[in-house]
Amino acid sequence: MxxxxxxxxxxxxxxxxxxxxxxxxxxxxxxxxxxxxxxxxxxxxxxxxxxxxxxxxxxxxxxxxxxxxxxxxxxxxxxxxxxxxxxxxxxxxxxxxxxxxxxxxxxxxxxxxxxxxxxxxxxxxxxxxxxxxxxxxxxxxxxxxxxxxxxxxxxxxxxxxxxxxxxxxxxxxxxxxxxxxxxxxxxxxxxxxxxxxxxxxxxxxxxxxxxxxxxxxxxxxxxxxxxxxxxxxxxxxQSYANVTVAKKTISRHRNKSLKNPDQVAQKFMDLENYMQQKKPYLETNLTLGSLAEQLKMNANELSFIINNQSKGNFFEFVNFYRIESVKKALEYTDEQIIQIAYDNGFNSKSTFNEVFKKVTGVTPTQYRKNVGQNK
Structure with missing residues (x-):
């Protein structure tokens, strides 16, 4: 002892x-x-x-x-x-x-x-x-x-x-x-x-x-x-996140800037277009704050729009686009799966596999195999 x-x-x-x-x-x-x-x-x-x-x-x-x-x-x-x-x-x-x-x-x-x-x-x-x-x-x-x-x-x-x-x-x-x-x-x-x-x-x-x-x-x-x-x-x-989120601030944006549901829906459409055209999701360290800066939007406002329209959080929203991009690459290239994941913004194999299966219902390897059989 x-x-x-x-x-x-x-x-x-x-x-x-x-x-x-x-x-x-x-x-x-x-x-x-x-x-x-x-x-x-x-x-x-x-x-x-x-x-x-x-x-x-x-x-x-x-x-x-x-x-x-x-x-x-x-x-x-x-x-x-x-x-x-x-x-x-x-x-x-x-x-x-x-x-x-x-x-x-x-x-x-x-x-x-x-x-x-x-x-x-x-x-x-x-x-x-x-x-x-x-x-x-x-x-x-x-x-x-x-x-x-x-x-x-x-x-x-x-x-x-x-x-x-x-x-x-x-x-x-x-x-x-x-x-x-x-x-x-x-x-x-x-x-x-x-x-x-x-x-x-x-x-x-x-x-x-x-x-x-x-x-x-x-x-x-x-x-x-x-x-x-x-x-x-x-x-x-360990690194620590700045996770302080003022719910009152979000509510204030909801009441003042986003009263109109049509306005919220339009801003979400603009966000989707930006994600598809500019592909900010390829940036590994993309955060709510950095994306809000790119869009010249308040971070709390952006968070509310994503949560309200996608019915998910920022992590799920961004990684959905990453997975969609990975799926296309799996269909048309023979590159290593993990390299495709890294090229599309992921920085962890375990996280990529977990998110991919959650979105598609299958593993990346199974998805590529299924796509090959359907060709």
Whole structure:
């Protein structure tokens, strides 16, 4: 276990170092650093509890367990930052109330019990748990259950924020590779399992000893390590979209500029003609904003026209034209399919295959084969 704790400390520390060296430290980057910093100290404190004489640092037996009230909160703040929903520190600080209550109780305990007695109590509890002879206390059960419930709530809220972001970028971007955070949805589910399951097992085992406490601790530490690797490697490569969309602004355009349905339909026809003649969809990094600039139109107005007339979002609208262009190329050329996709604005094989099948109902290879048979 010592090796994993050292590796976890090094990985989180190195990830933090790389993130703070970025040219521009955005709010999401700042909150990802907070998450990794929390885990850095957790690995470090766990290492100290295993390898160092605690008589010199008795406070550590009280501090590290309270950090579990920060995991869900920090991850929630990170997902809010991605959606550009973060408020002032004061307004967000109420999320720290459970953590501050736990820390307050720990501080009172620290000053009311001599350091030697505190360490001796901690060691006795550890020995009793290893021997499965520990008589449980209501306070400790409430504390463990509180950590589990607290993290379940905040991980659930984080999942909602990620879903909101991934939906919002569909209205702004034609290619999502650099800005989508589907990995974060998967990570939250993994973290939900890796964090809460060992704690839940520990909770049950605390009442009805079944598993060896050492085994549970090893599983838990390994889970933390895996989570740190997944999160750290992804946030280092992540780019974030500007997905702030003011619904009131869109409504205002709808009420003032686009009252007449005939006017909306005409503007959509003009847009379709522009797409067919100028082929802006061939630009890999085409966004709602850049297309609006080409059309000398407000981005919110353009978004409303696309959503209203095509009954889809910007991503679907642009990629429909890309797929139509790819279909023609598949009919008349023998060029490699992936090269055709790249030539028509796609920058990801997986995205191209997914969109192509959604639009046509078949894979690109099947489509080419079907076209060849019909000739």
């Amino acid at each position: 010592t090796e994993i704790l050292i590796a976890g400390t090094c990985i989180t520390g190195f990830s933090i170092f790389l993130l703070v060296r970025k040219e521009k430290i955005t709010t999401p980057v700042l909150f990802s650093v907070m998450v990794l910093t929390l885990w850095f100290f957790r690995f470090f404190f766990l290492y100290l509890k295993v390898k160092v004489d605690l008589i010199n640092i008795p406070w550590i037996v009280l501090v590290d367990q309270n950090l579990f009230f920060l995991d869900g909160v920090f991850l929630f703040w990170y997902t809010k930052a991605i959606n550009k929903e973060t408020k002032s520190v004061l307004k967000e600080s109420f999320h720290l109330i459970p953590f501050l209550i736990a820390v307050g109780y720990a501080v009172m305990t620290y000053f009311s019990i001599p350091g030697e007695n505190l360490i001796r109590t901690f060691q006795n509890i550890s020995e009793q748990l290893e021997k499965q002879a520990r008589a449980y206390s209501i306070y400790e059960l409430i504390f463990i259950l509180g950590i589990i419930t607290h993290n379940l709530i905040y991980l659930g809220l984080s999942f909602k924020k990620v879903k909101k972001y991934n939906k919002a970028i569909l209205f702004h971007y034609s290619n999502l590779n650099k800005v989508n955070i589907k990995w974060l949805n998967k990570f939250i589910l993994i973290w939900l399992i890796l964090l809460t399951l060992p704690l839940l097992i520990y909770f049950i085992n605390y009442i009805y000893p079944v598993f060896e406490i050492g085994l549970i601790q090893n599983i838990f530490v390994f889970s933390l390590f895996i989570s740190a690797v997944i999160f750290g490697s992804n946030v280092l490569m």
